[in-house]
Amino acid sequence: MEECLICGRPLVYKTTEQPVECVVCHRRFFSRVSCEGGHYICDDCHGKDAIAWIEAYCLRSEEKDPVAVAKALMDQPYVHMHGNEHHVLVGAALLTAYYHSGGAVSFDEAMAEIVRRGREVPGGACGFWGACGAAVSAGIFVSVVTGATPLSQDAWGLANTMTSRALAAIGGIGGPRCCKRDSFTAICQAVSFCREKLGVTMEMPESIECTYYVNNNQCLGRRCPYHPKSSGRKQEKENT
Incomplete structure (x- = not known):
């Protein structure tokens, strides 16, 4: 554990x-x-190896399914059960699938920007800021692909709306935190958002089943929609 x-x-x-x-x-x-x-x-030491691996893996991947990318990254020993590396992982997985699904973006430059911004979101932001880093990472992804700045109009609104949708879904499940559950939830919300607002359809699995719960002392068990024994595992897929 x-x-x-x-x-x-x-x-x-x-x-x-x-x-x-x-x-x-x-x-x-x-x-x-x-x-x-x-x-x-510290956050730098905790996530250093994981973030380097996340960026390198995503730049090599041709995957169109962001959940598949996320799981491949989560399976690596560098990516811990919890940690600030997930604040980069979510946006990086989404960008990878978005680009290979036809999203118009300079992939290498966008990936570097997602890594730079994501690593600035500290561990524990979910509880101490009221803003889960996985949701913020999804917002960062939308900000990067739309070119949002604080002075943008439509792009500014899209980025903030993306974060708010992910936060609402994450908050609706309840705590305590789980970086895997929150990451899956943010990704699911972002896939729906991109199809609706950006016209890019990414691939998604029929359901998401978590295999990481055995390492989480605070696992919600059946309350988590991704737990193998939860009847809600298909909920996010059906909502996308």
């Missing part, structure tokens, strides 16, 4: 920041999270 990557003990989340030192790079930060043993790993 994945908790602290150093000792395996549960993580402890506080409502106020405390001074901490990253056990990998030894830089000092203020953070609300460490494990019961006091270990803290």
